[in-house]
Amino acid sequence: MELTPMQKQYMEIKNEYPNEILFFRLGDFYEMFFEDAVIVSRELGLTLTSRSGDMQKNPMCGVPYHAIDSYLSKLVTKGYRVAIAEQIGDPKAKGLTRREVVKVVTPGTILEEAALKSAQNNYIALVYESEDQLLLVGADISTGECFYGIYTGADRLHGLCDELYRLMMPELVVLGEVSCRRELEEFVAMRLSNCLFTDITAPPKNVQDLLIQHFDVSNRPAEQAAEVAVGALLGYLHDTVKTDLSHLSQLSRLDYSENLVIDTYTLRNLEITRNLRDGGKKDTLLSVLDFTHTAMGTRLLKKWLEYPLMDIGEINKRLDSTAELKDNFLLRQQLQESCGSIYDFERLLTRIEIGSANARDLVALRSSFMALPAIREALAGAGARMLQSCRQHIHLYEDLVELLQKAIVDNPGLTIRDGDIIRDG
Numbered sequence: 001m002e003l004t005p006m007q008k009q010y011m012e013i014k015n016e017y018p019n020e021i022l023f024f025r026l027g028d029f030y031e032m033f034f035e036d037a038v039i040v041s042r043e044l045g046l047t048l049t050s051r052s053g054d055m056q057k058n059p060m061c062g063v064p065y066h067a068i069d070s071y072l073s074k075l076v077t078k079g080y081r082v083a084i085a086e087q088i089g090d091p092k093a094k095g096l097t098r099r100e101v102v103k104v105v106t107p108g109t110i111l112e113e114a115a116l117k118s119a120q121n122n123y124i125a126l127v128y129e130s131e132d133q134l135l136l137v138g139a140d141i142s143t144g145e146c147f148y149g150i151y152t153g154a155d156r157l158h159g160l161c162d163e164l165y166r167l168m169m170p171e172l173v174v175l176g177e178v179s180c181r182r183e184l185e186e187f188v189a190m191r192l193s194n195c196l197f198t199d200i201t202a203p204p205k206n207v208q209d210l211l212i213q214h215f216d217v218s219n220r221p222a223e224q225a226a227e228v229a230v231g232a233l234l235g236y237l238h239d240t241v242k243t244d245l246s247h248l249s250q251l252s253r254l255d256y257s258e259n260l261v262i263d264t265y266t267l268r269n270l271e272i273t274r275n276l277r278d279g280g281k282k283d284t285l286l287s288v289l290d291f292t293h294t295a296m297g298t299r300l301l302k303k304w305l306e307y308p309l310m311d312i313g314e315i316n317k318r319l320d321s322t323a324e325l326k327d328n329f330l331l332r333q334q335l336q337e338s339c340g341s342i343y344d345f346e347r348l349l350t351r352i353e354i355g356s357a358n359a360r361d362l363v364a365l366r367s368s369f370m371a372l373p374a375i376r377e378a379l380a381g382a383g384a385r386m387l388q389s390c391r392q393h394i395h396l397y398e399d400l401v402e403l404l405q406k407a408i409v410d411n412p413g414l415t416i417r418d419g420d421i422i423r424d425g
Contacts, residue, residue: 004051005096007033013085013101020083020104021075029062030084037061043078044071066415072105073115077170079196081106104240107196108171109141111241111356116142118344119298123169126200126233127160129178130225134160136254137226137233138167143299143346144247146214148226149254158263161187163254165264166306168274171196175203175232191264193279200232207231210238219251247353258314259307273302293339296346321386334378342368359412359421366404369397 003011006026010033014022021040023030032040037059041048046061063071068084075082082105089098105112108124116122126137134151151159157180164172164187172188172195174181188195204210210231211220221227230251237245268276273286281287286305292298309315325332343364351357352365372394379391412421 009096009099013083013099017083017101017104020081022083022085022101023063023068024085025065025087025099026062028065030065030068031060031062033060034058039080040075043080044074069112069114072110072112076105076107076110076115077194079107079170079194081196101242103242106171106198106240107194108169108173109237109240111142111351111354113347116347118295119302121145121167121299123167124171124173124233124237125164125167125169126173126175126229126236127178127184128175128225128229128232129180130228132156133225134178134180135225135229136160136163137229138169139233139237139248141237141241141245141248142350144250144350146230146248146250147252147254148221148230150223150226157183161191162261162263162267164188165191165267168192170194171198173198173200173233173236175200175229191268198236200236203228203232204235206235210234214245214248215251216249219249221251221253241354243354245354247350256307258309258311260310262306262308267306272305293336294342295344297339317384317386321384324382324384324387328382331378331382335375338371338374338378341371358414359408360414362404362408363410363412366401366408369401369404372396 010022010024010031013024014036021036022032024032037048040046041059041061044063046063048059048061050058050060072082083101084103084105085099086102087097088100106124108122110116110122121140122142123138123140128135128137132152134156135148136151137146137148139146149160149163151157161184169192172184172192174184174197178184185197188197207228208231211227211234214234221230234245234248237248262272267273271284273284274280275283277283281290286302289305290298290301292301309318325335345365345368348357348361348365348368351361373396376391376394376396379387379394382388382391406425407423409420409423413419
């Protein structure tokens with residue numbers, strides 16, 4: 001079959017990304033050709049066309065660039081990986097415009113708002129085996145969370161699987177060969193719906209550079225195997241997202257010494273955070289208790305339920321705060337009203353740091369900042385230590401609020417092309 005120069009360029013890029021669906025930018029559309037076009041048309045219900053008139057040999061389909069988020073969300077939710085090839089050269093210049101892949105979107109790395117459930121983390125996890133240890137590294141690049149755990153002993157696989165069930169991640173990266181691969185695949189197939197397996201044969205050569213780039217000395221893992229695992233996940237994220245990931249700057253080690261460890265079967269059968277019927281939140285303990293007013297609050301409450309405290313001092317601090325909020329109706333009402341205008345700080349800041357924020361994100365950030373003084377004032381009279389600690393850690397960001405008020409209109413356009421973003425003056 002005779003290929004046009006543009007199709008040859010498409011195939012050259014496609015050969016570099018054989019496991020991804022290639023979104024190829026052509027003017028105001030992203031086009032797909034050949035097998036990718038057939039897959040996308042089937043999964044998204046799009047009409048196949050052909051430049052040559054022969055849809056058997058030369059199928060193609062496309063989506064408008066301004067609506068890409070919803071299409072990406074649908075494909076990635078179904079477990080596909082998508083490579084985005086943008087026009088890099090001047091489209092008005094003579095000859096074929098240069099194009100290159102600017103990012104690869106996978107279930108564990110998607111940042112488009114349409115694909116993220118506001119009250120749920122979107123984790124990506126990596127599993128690595130070193131001698132008699134199983135290592136797990138996890139991250140949510142939409143919130144900046146990053147952690148690792150080491151599992152040893154005869155029940156190491158059970159401990160790993162219990163954590164995977166809590167994470168409920170849409171993508172699992174496996175580094176090298178693992179002896180428990182079959183058991184891991186069986187567990188994921190039975191307990192984690194629509195989880196994509198991604199294999200990495202070896203860690204990147206610049207593991208130490210990646211660790212230094214992201215974490216200060218006190219944050220880096222002490223164990224060499226953990227360094228390899230953390231570095232491998234960071235390398236994978238850089239290769240796919242292809243943008244600044246400096247917000248991944250805090251690394252924590254999973255430590256359950258002060259928490260009650262609840263295994264998969266107990267979490268599942270007690271329907272603590274997911275029901276047995278469809279894995280949703282409805283009719284769970286979380287749904288009964290969740291009166292939070294922010295997405296961050298829901299995510300935190302979920303973690304508290306899945307990792308119950310055992311330290312009596314910490315439990316009493318939490319109970320003292322709860323009792324005060326229960327008995328002080330005015331304080332509770334003030335906090336609820338103020339929290340109602342707070343957007344998802346974690347994801348807003350991530351979009352700003354990686355350069356994908358729009359003007360409406362900045363308005364949401366301004367609105368969230370403006371709610372903080374009232375929260376801090378309301379907590380001034382609180383007696384519980386936990387509530388006082390919360391008050392002390394609230395920073396008001398007055399300079400930033402003033403800048404956002406002066407610079408951004410109240411109801412800005414969604415994109416720069418829409419205009420109506422910057423205030424007069």
